[in-house]
Amino acid sequence: MEVTREIDVTGRICPGPLIAVAKEIRRLDAGALLRVTGDDPLFEETILEFCREGNHVVIETKREGKRVCIVLQRSTVS
Amino acid sequence: MAKKGTIMVVSGELDRVHTAFLIATGFAALGVEMKMWFVLWGHNCLKKRRGLFARRRKPVPDREGTYRNLDTDNLLQPMVELINRGGADHLPLSRLNLMGLGPALFRKMMKKKNIPTLKELIADADELGVKFILCQICIDALGLSVDDLIVPHVEVQGVAAYMKDTMEAHVNLFI
Numbered sequence: 563m564e565v566t567r568e569i570d571v572t573g574r575i576c577p578g579p580l581i582a583v584a585k586e587i588r589r590l591d592a593g594a595l596l597r598v599t600g601d602d603p604l605f606e607e608t609i610l611e612f613c614r615e616g617n618h619v620v621i622e623t624k625r626e627g628k629r630v631c632i633v634l635q636r637s638t639v640s
Numbered sequence: 641m642a643k644k645g646t647i648m649v650v651s652g653e654l655d656r657v658h659t660a661f662l663i664a665t666g667f668a669a670l671g672v673e674m675k676m677w678f679v680l681w682g683h684n685c686l687k688k689r690r691g692l693f694a695r696r697r698k699p700v701p702d703r704e705g706t707y708r709n710l711d712t713d714n715l716l717q718p719m720v721e722l723i724n725r726g727g728a729d730h731l732p733l734s735r736l737n738l739m740g741l742g743p744a745l746f747r748k749m750m751k752k753k754n755i756p757t758l759k760e761l762i763a764d765a766d767e768l769g770v771k772f773i774l775c776q777i778c779i780d781a782l783g784l785s786v787d788d789l790i791v792p793h794v795e796v797q798g799v800a801a802y803m804k805d806t807m808e809a810h811v812n813l814f815i
Contacts, residue, residue: 573754577666581756581764584669615670 566594644809652681653734661761668768679775689727717783
C-alpha cells in the first residue's frame with residue numbers, strides 16, 4: 563500500500579514529534595498511511611503510545627542509528 | 641467516551657506556564673480533551689504585548705461590560721495592568737530570573753535545543769483543540785480584556801463550570 567504522507571521531525575524533541583504526528587494524522591483519511599521519521603531519544607515509545615491510544619496500526623518500524631522511521635496507518639474507527 | 645483533563649494555570653512564570661502547555665499539547669495530541677483554566681497571573685501568557693500606555697482609558701460598555709461590572713472599576717486596575725503587561729515572550733522565570741537575564745538565557749538555550757517556544761505551544765494547543773477558559777472574577781477585578789489575546793477563542797466561566805469540568809475529568813492539574 564502506498565504511503566499517503568511523509569513527515570520528517572528530525573531534530574524536534576518531545577512533544578514536538580507527537581504534536582506534528584497528531585496534526586498530520588487528522589488530515590488523513592481513515593486507513594491511509596503516514597511515514598514519520600525522527601531522532602528524539604523518546605521518539606519510538608512516544609509514537610507507539612500514540613498509536614495505542616488512537617487505535618492506529620503500526621505497519622513498520624525501521625531504525626538506522628539514531629533515526630527511527632515508523633509507518634503507521636490511521637485508525638478506521640474515529 | 642473520550643478521556644478528559646483540566647489544567648488550572650495560576651502562575652505567570654515562563655517555566656511553569658511552559659510546563660502546563662507541554663502537558664496540554666501532549667495530552668491533546670494523544671486524544672485527551674483538554675481544558676485549560678487561566679486565573680490571576682496565568683492570564684499573562686495569553687495577553688498580546690502592548691505598549692506601556694496602550695490600555696484604553698474608557699472601556700467599551702457593551703463589549704467589556706459583558707463580564708465586568710464597570711461601575712466598580714477603579715484606578716488601581718490600570719495601574720496594575722501597567723506593571724503587569726504579560727505577553728508570552730516576556731514572562732519571567734520563577735527561579736534564577738536575574739532581573740530578566742534568566743528568561744533571555746533560557747530562551748536561547750531552548751532555541752538551541754529545538755524546544756518549542758511558549759508562543760508556538762499556545763498556537764499548537766489551539767490547533768489541537770485545547771479549550772481556553774478565563775476566570776470571570778479575575779477579568780472583573782483586574783480589568784482584563786477578553787479581546788486582546790493571542791488565542792482567538794476563549795470562554796469566560798466561573799467556579800461552577802470548573803467544578804463540573806474537574807469532576808468529569810480524569811486528570812486535574814494546578815500549576
